[in-house]
Amino acid sequence: MARIGVIGSGIAGLTVAAELAASSHEISLFDKSRGPGGRCATRRSAFGAFDHGAPGFSAGTAAFRAQVATWRDAGWVSGANEANGIATGDASQHSQPSPIYGVPSMNALARQLAAALPAGVTLCADRQVTAIEPRAAGAGWQLRLSDGTTDTTSFDAVVVALPAEQAAVLLAPDAALADAMRHTRSDPCWTLMAAWSHPLPTALDVYRNSDSPGVLSLAMRDDARLGRTNVDGVASRWVLHATPQWTNEHLESPADSVIAELLRAFEGHLGAGLDAPLHAVAHRWRYAQVRVPRSEPCGWNAALRLGACGDAWHAPGDPDSTAPDGIERAWLSGRALAQQAHRTLSPG
Numbered sequence: 148m149a150r151i152g153v154i155g156s157g158i159a160g161l162t163v164a165a166e167l168a169a170s171s172h173e174i175s176l177f178d179k180s181r182g183p184g185g186r187c188a189t190r191r192s193a194f195g196a197f198d199h200g201a202p203g204f205s206a207g208t209a210a211f212r213a214q215v216a217t218w219r220d221a222g223w224v225s226g227a228n229e230a231n232g233i234a235t236g237d238a239s240q241h242s243q244p245s246p247i248y249g250v251p252s253m254n255a256l257a258r259q260l261a262a263a264l265p266a267g268v269t270l271c272a273d274r275q276v277t278a279i280e281p282r283a284a285g286a287g288w289q290l291r292l293s294d295g296t297t298d299t300t301s302f303d304a305v306v307v308a309l310p311a312e313q314a315a316v317l318l319a320p321d322a323a324l325a326d327a328m329r330h331t332r333s334d335p336c337w338t339l340m341a342a343w344s345h346p347l348p349t350a351l352d353v354y355r356n357s358d359s360p361g362v363l364s365l366a367m368r369d370d371a372r373l374g375r376t377n378v379d380g381v382a383s384r385w386v387l388h389a390t391p392q393w394t395n396e397h398l399e400s401p402a403d404s405v406i407a408e409l410l411r412a413f414e415g416h417l418g419a420g421l422d423a424p425l426h427a428v429a430h431r432w433r434y435a436q437v438r439v440p441r442s443e444p445c446g447w448n449a450a451l452r453l454g455a456c457g458d459a460w461h462a463p464g465d466p467d468s469t470a471p472d473g474i475e476r477a478w479l480s481g482r483a484l485a486q487q488a489h490r491t492l493s494p495g
Contacts, residue, residue: 148172149303149492152290154276154317157185158474159457160308161260162481163488168265170489175300176268177290179275184257186432187249187474190340194426195370195378197340197386198253202367203246204474210482211475215247223259225250225373246353251374274298279305279317279453288453304452304488308481310434311459321453324446331459334391335398336435339409340369342384342426348419356390362412364390381425387413391436402429436473444483449491456484 149172153164156178164174176183188200203226206215218224226247249256261270275293282289287301307314315328347368354366365388369375387409389397397405406427414421440462447454458473460480471479 150175150287150300151488151492152177152276152288152298152300152302152305153308154178154279154290154306155185155308155457156180156183156257156261156270156272157308157457157477158187158257158260159477159481160185160306161257161264162478163306163308163456163485164268165260165264166482166485167489168267170485170493172267172489172492174268175271175298175302176264177271177274177276177298179273179293181272182254182258183261183270183272184254186435187253187257189252189254190428190430192340192342192426192428193378194342194381195376195384196252197369197384198248198367198372199338199340199386199430200432201253201474202365202386202388203248203253205472206247206475207471208475208479211471211478214478218256221259223250223256224248248372251372251376255374271298276317279307279320281320304454304492306453306484306488307455308457308477310457311437312434314455314457314459318453318455321448321451324448324453324455327441327446328455328459331441332438333434333459334436334438335394336391336432337389337394337397337405337409338430338432339387339389339406340384340426340428340430341387341406341410341424342378342381343422343424344380345382345422347383347385347417347421349417354416356416360392361390362393362408363416364388366413366416385413391438394431394435398431398433402431405429405431437476440476445480445487447484447487447491449487452488452491454484454488456480 153176186200190197190199206212278291290298311328311331318325352368352371370384442462444461445456458477461476
């Protein structure tokens with residue numbers, strides 16, 4: 148049995164922690180936030196909940212489809228194998244598979260995964276790791292925290308399950324792995340959470356924009372999702388996602404101007420004017436989607452016992468799917484790293 152520190156409790160971190168704990172390793176799972184989830188995020192408000200991070204996901208590989216079926220049987224996800232009317236471009240409509248999403252929220256999926264972790268996992272929330280350092284007293288690693296202290300545990304191995312840009316900083320002890328992460332870029336995304344007192348002039352729950360240079364890439368009616376709680380006086384809640392190009396051009400823009408531009412773009416796609424929403428809040432994700440993931444499923448240095456996993460890994464090329472999306476890549480990557488680490492830490 149090895150003591151392993153896992154940094155990041157999104158889907159990749161939760162997956163690698165669960166797999167390694169199932170192999171009898173002792174895991175400390177660190178996250179700077181108050182709870183697990185990463186971009187499986189849900190913002191709560193007086194006007195209802197909004198899935199303002201990952202809007203959902205697909206399941207292309209046989210392994211992940213089997214995992215999603217287990218989650219669906221447990222009541223943790225919905226949307227798989229269904230079809231909704233989805234607008235693409237300016238006016239066309241198609242019947243496309245709806246995204247899979249957590250029930251009753253995307254963050255609920257992460258919380259349920261965390262609650263189901265084996266007994267060998269300790270979740271260390273509100274503890275931001277700023278450096279991975281060799282122990283002065285002997286072999287192993289120690290983790291330096293944002294308050295300047297070090298965690299008292301001596302780790303036999305450390306796994307970083309963070310966006311590539313953040314992982315690169317922590318992976319400094321392995322120059323090659325850090326460099327690989329520095330050259331893997333994540334696109335940012337401005338999102339808007341908005342609520343209205345009346346239904347909007349559309350029968351569609353999802354709008355996807357195929358015009359990537361535009362402002363709006365995705366609009367999803369959030370209150371239509373299974374398990375959502377109705378709020379008195381609120382008839383519709385929507386989450387709007389800006390395109391990566393527009394977000395990059397307006398990365399430092401004031402939130403008020405972002406809200407106005409996204410609402411104006413949404414009006415254009417609906418072909419109708421909108422009343423001012425009851426509630427409108429913008430959130431900027433600096434590291435939202437990896438444009439060109441790496442071709443390897445994960446990074447693992449057996450000599451140093453240091454690794455990285457997440458949606459920056461497992462690029463197209465899986466025999467069962469040509470293009471796994473971010474959450475699927477994170478799950479595949481976490482599972483792959485757990486297998487590699489276990490072979491190193493438990494030889495024979």
